[in-house]
Amino acid sequence: MLAPTTRKTLLAKVAVGDAPGWREFYDTYKGMVIAVARRRHSFSEPDLAGIIQNVMCAVYHEGRFAYDLARGIKFRTWFCRIVQNKINDFWREHYSRIKVLQEPTPRSSGDAVGGVAEEPEFPDDPFAAAWDTEWCRHLLVTALAQLRLEVEASTYHAFELVALQEKNVEDAAVTTGMTVPNVYVCKSRCMKKLTGIVRSLEKQEGRSDSPACKILPSPANKKMMASAVYAVPKPVSCLE
DSSP states (O other): OOOOOOHHHHHHHHHTTOHHHHHHHHHHHHHHHHHHHHHHOOOOHHHHHHHHHHHHHHHEETTEEOOOGGGTOOHHHHHHHHHHHHHHHHHHHHHHHHHHHHOOOOOTTSOOSSOOOOOOOOOOSOHHHHHHHHHHHHHHHHHHHHHHHHSOHHHHHHHIIIIISOOOHHHHHHHHTOOHHHHHHHHHHHHHHHHHHHHHHHHHHTOOOOGGGTSOOOHHHHHHHHHTOOOOOOOOOOOO
């Protein structure tokens, strides 16, 4: 397994049209985009595929990487705007189509049964809250992948059992063949290293107020983070 590319290096690769760099970019951010979209609305799988395509084609627009670091805008802020706009655009377009399809055919008697279906109100839940939650999760998933590369497999396994899967220390010791004190040591070392990795990632983003380092993710997210797998539609390419 290769070490994750630093964000600065990855953006530089995409900027020059590097195909492997674009694939890594796609694989790095596709799951987060879909997770944010699902938090906002009940999109179908085909809808999510469309949103992903719209986002990625906006990122790589007219044969070039649309992000320009020289403009002084943080990538996180720039990417957030694109994702929000594409989700909102898709939502409006989707319900506009539904409204047209549900428009009743005029009746000669003038007594139309039913009426024009009202367009659902656009949800006003703050996009920033959903984005921040998924971005912090994205940082932690990235950090866990890096942590796995920086420690022994047995050390990470012990940490994963007690910190992510919430096994008791005694069971983790039996599973790993370690003593109970050694399991505690593995957890402590990994937590310290994980915090440092996330701090470094946050520094790349130009912010240090993220809650990512303050606590481990909620129990509902730990299983997802341990596997670092998102359910995503079939990839698309905008490089042609």
